[in-house]
Amino acid sequence: xxxxxxxxxxxxxxxxxxxxxxxxxxxxFFPAPVKVAQLYDMLETKYSGIKAKVLDSSALTVNLDYVxxxxxxxxxxxxxxxxxxxxxxxxxxxxSG
Amino acid sequence: xxxxxxxxxxxxxxxxxxxxxxxxxxRSLKEQLxxxxxxxxxxxxxxxxYLGGMPAEWIGEALSRPxxxxxxxxxxxxxRYGRQLIVPEVGLHGQLRLKNAxxxxxxxxxxxxxxxxxxxxxxxxxxxxxxxxxxxxxxxHRQIAHSTERIGTSKVDSALEYLQALNPLVNYIRHPFALIxxxxxxxxxxxxxVLDCTDHPTSRYLVSDACVIAQKPLVSASALKxxxxxxxxxxxxxxxxDASGGPCYRCVFPTPPPAESVLSCGEGGILGPVVGVMGVxxxxxxxxxxxxxxxxxxxxxxxxxDFGDTESTKPSLLxxxxxxxxxxxxxxxxxxxxxxxxxxxxxxxxxQSLTSGSLDYIAFCGVTTPVNLLPPxxxxxxxxxxxxxxxxxxxxxxxxxxxxxAICALRGSINVPWTGNADSWLEQGVLRGAxxxxxxxxxxxxxxxxxxxxxxxxxxxxxxxxxxxxxVKDIKNGFRAWRAEVDPSWPDY
Numbered sequence: 001x002x003x004x005x006x007x008x009x010x011x012x013x014x015x016x017x018x019x020x021x022x023x024x025x026x027x028x029f030f031p032a033p034v035k036v037a038q039l040y041d042m043l044e045t046k047y048s049g050i051k052a053k054v055l056d057s058s059a060l061t062v063n064l065d066y067v068x069x070x071x072x073x074x075x076x077x078x079x080x081x082x083x084x085x086x087x088x089x090x091x092x093x094x095x096s097g
Numbered sequence: 098x099x100x101x102x103x104x105x106x107x108x109x110x111x112x113x114x115x116x117x118x119x120x121x122x123x124r125s126l127k128e129q130l131x132x133x134x135x136x137x138x139x140x141x142x143x144x145x146x147y148l149g150g151m152p153a154e155w156i157g158e159a160l161s162r163p164x165x166x167x168x169x170x171x172x173x174x175x176x177r178y179g180r181q182l183i184v185p186e187v188g189l190h191g192q193l194r195l196k197n198a199x200x201x202x203x204x205x206x207x208x209x210x211x212x213x214x215x216x217x218x219x220x221x222x223x224x225x226x227x228x229x230x231x232x233x234x235x236x237x238h239r240q241i242a243h244s245t246e247r248i249g250t251s252k253v254d255s256a257l258e259y260l261q262a263l264n265p266l267v268n269y270i271r272h273p274f275a276l277i278x279x280x281x282x283x284x285x286x287x288x289x290x291v292l293d294c295t296d297h298p299t300s301r302y303l304v305s306d307a308c309v310i311a312q313k314p315l316v317s318a319s320a321l322k323x324x325x326x327x328x329x330x331x332x333x334x335x336x337x338x339d340a341s342g343g344p345c346y347r348c349v350f351p352t353p354p355p356a357e358s359v360l361s362c363g364e365g366g367i368l369g370p371v372v373g374v375m376g377v378x379x380x381x382x383x384x385x386x387x388x389x390x391x392x393x394x395x396x397x398x399x400x401x402x403d404f405g406d407t408e409s410t411k412p413s414l415l416x417x418x419x420x421x422x423x424x425x426x427x428x429x430x431x432x433x434x435x436x437x438x439x440x441x442x443x444x445x446x447x448x449q450s451l452t453s454g455s456l457d458y459i460a461f462c463g464v465t466t467p468v469n470l471l472p473p474x475x476x477x478x479x480x481x482x483x484x485x486x487x488x489x490x491x492x493x494x495x496x497x498x499x500x501x502x503a504i505c506a507l508r509g510s511i512n513v514p515w516t517g518n519a520d521s522w523l524e525q526g527v528l529r530g531a532x533x534x535x536x537x538x539x540x541x542x543x544x545x546x547x548x549x550x551x552x553x554x555x556x557x558x559x560x561x562x563x564x565x566x567x568x569v570k571d572i573k574n575g576f577r578a579w580r581a582e583v584d585p586s587w588p589d590y
Contacts, residue, residue, distance in 0.1 A: 002422035016416060017324055018358055022517070026421065049518070057354040059414070061428045066349075066414075068431065091416065091428070093350045094319040094326045096296040096362050097208040097372060 003027050011086040013043075018092040022054050023047055032084040036062065036072040039082065059091040169193060174266070178220050191388030192220060198387045199223040201288040203276055203304055205252040206230075207362065207372035208318050208379060209294035210242035210259075215380035217260045221387070223268045224260070225288060228252040229275035239369035276300065279454045281307040290386060292379050293317040296361060298353045299458040305330060305346030306456075309337060309440045310448050316382045317346065318375040321365050325375035325417040328430070329382050331440070332412070338442035340433055343412050348434040356463030371419050378415070468547040470554045477570045479578040482540060491538040491568075494531045496522075496552045497576075501544065505576075505588045515548040519555035532560065538568040546574040 003026065006012045010029040020026055034042065039060075044051045060067050063086055072079050082088055168175075170192065181187045187195075200221050202213045205228040217224055232243040232255050242259040243252065253273040260269060272284060276295075285291055285307050293304045293315060301317070308315040314332040319325060328349065335342030362372075412430040439446040450456050485491060487509070495502055496515040506512065511531040515522055526532040532539070539556065543549040549571035556569045572578065580587035 001420065016418065017321065018354065018360075024516070053355055053358050057350065057352045059349055059428075064427070065429050066431045068434075089426075089428070091326075091414070093298065093301070093354060094321050094324060095298045095301050095354075095359060096321045096365070096367070097204065097206060097294055097319045097375070 001026065006085060009084055011082050011084065011088055014087065014089040016089065016091050017094050019050075019054050019058065019090040022050050032086065033081045036060070036067055036069065036080045036082060037075065039088070040069065054092055055090065057092060059093075061089045061091060063087055064089075170196070171266075174220065177264070177266070181219060187384075187388050190390075194388050195220050195384070196222045198290065199225070199288040200290045200292065200383060200387075201225040201227065201285060202292045202294055203227045203300070204294035204296065205240075205242065205256045206236065206294065206296060207239040207320065207367060207369070208376040209292070210240045210256060211373050211376035212292050212294055212318075212379040212383070213256060213260060214242060214263060215377060216383060217264045217267050217269075219380070219384055220264070221267060221383075223270060223288075225270040225272055225284075226253045226256055227272040227274070227276050227284070228256075229273065235363070239367060239372050241373070276303065277454075278303055278307075278451050278456055278458060282311055282448060282451055285311045285313055288313065290383055291315045292383060294376065294379070298359060298462040301346055302353065302461065303458050306439045306446050307451060308334070309345045310446075310451060312336060314343070314386055315345075316379045316386070318379045320372035320375045320417075321360060321362065321367060323368055323371055323419040325371055327375055327378050327382070327415040327417070329386070329412065332386065337440045337444045340435075342433060342440060344430055344433045345437065345440045347439055348432075348437050349414065349430060351434065351437075353462040356465045359462075359465075368419065371417070374417060378417075468550050470550045471571060475553065475557070475570050476550075476573045477540065478573050478582065479575075480582040482572050483579075483583045485540075489537070491540060492531060494526065494539060494541045494552070496541060496543045496548050501590075504590060507542075510542070513552075515543065515552050519551070519559065522552060523555055523559060526556075532556065536567060538570075540568075540570055540572060542572040542579075543575045545577050546571065549575055 003012060003014065006029045009031055011032045011034070013028045013030060015023050015025055015027060028046075030042070040051055040055050043055065060069050062080070062082060067080065169189070170178075174192070174196075175182065178192050182189065182192050198221050200216055200223070202209045202216070202224065205213065205226050209226070209228070213224060213226060228251070230252050232240070232248050232250055232252055234245075234248055236243055236252075237245060237248075240252075242256040244255070244259070247255040247258070251273045253271050257269055257271060260267065276284065281303055285304075291304065291308050291313050293301060295301060295304065296319075301319075305315060305317070308331050312331075312334040314334045315330040316327075317330055318327045330343060330349075331345050332343040333341070412432075414428045414430055416426045416428065418424060418426075433440050435441055436443075438444060446456060493507060493510040495506055495510045495512050497512070498514045499512065502512040502514075511529055513522065513526045513529055513531050516525075523532065539553075541549040541553045541556075543552075553569055553571040574581075576587060580589060
């Protein structure tokens with residue numbers, strides 16, 4: 001399936017692998033802007049337990065660029081913002097093969 | 098006069114003969130000259146080709162032909178590899194590099210079978226195969242090097258038979274054991290490039306750590322259900338602490354996923370072509386790495402630009418989702434982490450910690466213990482359950498997902514898939530009439546007997562005070578036990 005464009009003032013959050021299994025979704029739209037450092041708490045509110053089970057071990061990308069969430073958490077006000085129209089992805093490691 | 102006349106005639110005929118002979122000689126000399134000129138021209142072209150078409154670094158490789166042979170490859174090799182030999186990205190130098198390369202394939206399953214097949218086909222000189230497992234029937238839909246008649250034989254030997262038949266020119270090395278920390282370095286050091294075709298986080302971290310320490314590039318792929326991931330790690334393979342080296346697995350995924358959330362292909366399922374695509378892509382990346390042309394040293398190239406900064410070696414994670422659009426997404430990765438446990442300047446993982454076995458990868462990734470939530474009194478064996486009256490006094494709740502329920506289910510059972518969340522499951526259970534307040538006994542079953550306990554516990558903890566269920570029990574070891582104890586014809590999927 002293809003993902004529709006996010007509504008005005010929103011960004012797209014894509015889920016892969018274990019994130020899809022946990023949320024039972026391929027994507028969500030959230031209002032922008034949001035600080036990268038606040039994204040995981042926001043998701044934990046919507047999907048209780050997702051932080052420990054999925055997010056803490058996942059990679060995060062914004063517009064196809066890897067973002068270090070730990071580093072962002074330490075930046076405070078200078079931290080990176082997710083903007084209107086951005087494509088953010090939760091990429092849990094897939095280990096089987 | 099007669100004598101003179103005779104002498105003159107003789108002289109004339111001698112001269113004629115001499116002219117004819119000299120003309121013939123001249124013709125022959127001219128022919129020789131043309132041939133010599135052509136030969137010289139050909140030699141000059143060949144030399145130009147070596148010098149002009151091929152950087153000086155490759156000439157040694159291309160001319161390193163066996164003594165007494167005119168061409169660097171064997172007759173058969175020109176024919177066998179001809180179709181890739183004429184692709185400019187490979188060419189003669191690329192084929193020679195493949196022939197000189199030693200590649201280690203760790204795991205000969207869904208990824209390793211296609212990866213090894215394409216590498217053997219391409220003429221990699223030495224191919225090592227690591228796997229401790231035996232071939233099983235449930236492997237065959239995706240592990241294309243194995244066969245029905247080789248079920249029960251070791252995967253390494255089974256793949257070896259397939260690969261030998263495919264290309265007997267390759268030197269195959271058997272490693273029919275699991276890669277453990279103590280001997281990982283020793284095994285990997287003998288190779289130029291490693292493919293991680295394993296199936297668990299413990300081996301993913303171990304293989305990556307060993308490749309960083311041994312300074313080998315690593316092509317890592319994985320697949321589950323309908324998705325796959327591919328990344329070339331530690332490329333270029335600079336020593337730990339050298340920031341220009343490529344990131345390792347820990348740089349991308351520093352924290353392992355919780356052990357209970359890790360699904361195997363047996364638990365989560367896998368589509369054959371999905372894992373096949375990932376294995377083929379691994380072979381492709383390996384061929385690209387092995388045949389890579391040295392960077393041109395021309396003046397217009399900024400010599401301070403590091404090899405590791407060029408676009409072609411910028412690390413990226415390729416994600417494949419068979420049922421999404423687009424199917425492929427390439428994500429740009431970051432360089433090595435400054436605080437990486439293995440490839441940074443302050444590594445906590447070293448050759449010593451690997452070979453001494455002091456690193457516990459199993460503990461690092463966490464251990465799953467079988468779920469054991471319910472006291473024995475609240476668990477029923479499959480055979481006891483089969484003796485219960487079918488008079489409507491009890492309800493069987495099957496918590497497998499819809500797909501598995503549709504494969505096989507017991508008549509009269511109600512399907513309420515366990516989703517990992519007690520609240521939403523209880524809500525679904527009420528909605529589907531499985532948890533109505535009717536006083537009937539509840540039995541809960543799943544595939545193996547883990548989720549059934551979680552669901553039973555949810556009912557006992559949150560509903561038993563409101564609802565008068567006489568009994569809420571789970572069926573111990575689920576349908577696996579049902580098949581073993583009650584119904585041998587139950588589908589063994």
